[in-house]
Amino acid sequence: MSSLPPLLDVSAEQRLQATISSMVDMKEVWILKDDDGCVMLTSDDEDGVPIWPDEELAKLWATDEWSHCQVMCISLDDWLSKWTPGLMKDDLMVMVCPVPAEEGEVIMPEYLAERILALKG
Template sequence: MFSSKRLNAVDLGGEDRLQIFLRTVRENKELWGLYADGWAETIDDDRKKGFVVFPDQEHAQLCATDKWKRYSPKSIKLSSFVERFLDKLTKQKYTVAVFPTPFDRAVQVDPQTIRSELL
């Protein structure tokens, strides 16, 4: 069952969702992605790829529809994300696509900026 407090976040703007993401991930020491034979990605208007992440399982599940309907929420330990994912994303010139909703795009953030915000 989805909690109404958490679901209200889908109505917030990108910057507010980014702050919720950062706070939640720092507190819980984990973040969530969508996975099905690989991690969910997005492409922004500049054709830059983004690695899609969420603050919790509930919000990830909300986006497991349409183009990501084959995907399921999968947790990522914060330590693993910082130590393994972020350098790889930087080398591949990806952004971190933070907290998209069914109604709004993700906030595209540079991997090294996310690293400094999460540590």
């Protein structure tokens, strides 16, 4: 079980803070993928990739229409060096730690990278 605070009952902003802290501490981030690649979500005219700080939270999303998806761990280095530029190039956002009752913060990948790098020091 993860050492993160229970993120199901906190605000999207608190989940964002906890996810960034976890990414820096654990040096990883979790996504969902299927045979076509990473799962995408659409929120208020924004398309993006949902991310989670740990495997358990990602698995909570892998139900119903997403039940065929597998969780996938991405190293923080790969996220910063490959995923961030790719998301920026494709004009995609990052949906940070959506939970079943609420979508996560929707932020630009470069803003997420800035927050990560600021915390890494």
